[in-house]
Amino acid sequence: MARQLTGRQGLLVRAVARLSRRIEANASQRAPVDTGNMRRMIRQDPITVSADGRRAFGGVTSHANYSRFVHDGTAPHVIRPRRAKALRFQVGGRTVFAAKVNHPGTRARPFLLNAAVEEVARLNSTR
Numbered sequence: 001m002a003r004q005l006t007g008r009q010g011l012l013v014r015a016v017a018r019l020s021r022r023i024e025a026n027a028s029q030r031a032p033v034d035t036g037n038m039r040r041m042i043r044q045d046p047i048t049v050s051a052d053g054r055r056a057f058g059g060v061t062s063h064a065n066y067s068r069f070v071h072d073g074t075a076p077h078v079i080r081p082r083r084a085k086a087l088r089f090q091v092g093g094r095t096v097f098a099a100k101v102n103h104p105g106t107r108a109r110p111f112l113l114n115a116a117v118e119e120v121a122r123l124n125s126t127r
Helices: 002-006 011-030 067-072 111-125
Strands: 042-044 060-062 077-079 087-091 094-098 101-103
Antiparallel strands (some): 042 060
16 A cells, blocks of 8 residues: 555655656746746656655755756845956946945845745645
C-alpha cells in the first residue's frame, strides 16, 4: 500500500510532481523578463518522500543568482566601488564617475510565491 502511494510512481508522488510542474509553468509566465535568463532558469526540484512514507515534498526554484533580489525586492542601499576608486556608468550618453550611488531599492515581484498560491488555490477549488 505504501509503495502505491509514495513509491517512485506512487499516487502521492505523481500528484506532488504534477503540482510542481504547474507551479513551474505558472512562475515562468509570471517572471519578469529582461533577457529571459531568470525565466529559463526556473526548475522543478526533485520530489522527496519522508522517512515514514507519509509525506511527499516538491518545490520550484529559480536558479538565476539574482532571483532572490527580484522576488523579494531590495531595501534602499548605498553602492560603492569594490576594486576601483569610483563607479563608472553612462547617463544620457555621457560617462559619469561617482564615489558612491544611493540606490532607492526595488519593489518585490514575488512570481514564485504568487504562482504557488494560485496553483494551490486552483487545486483546492477542483475538489
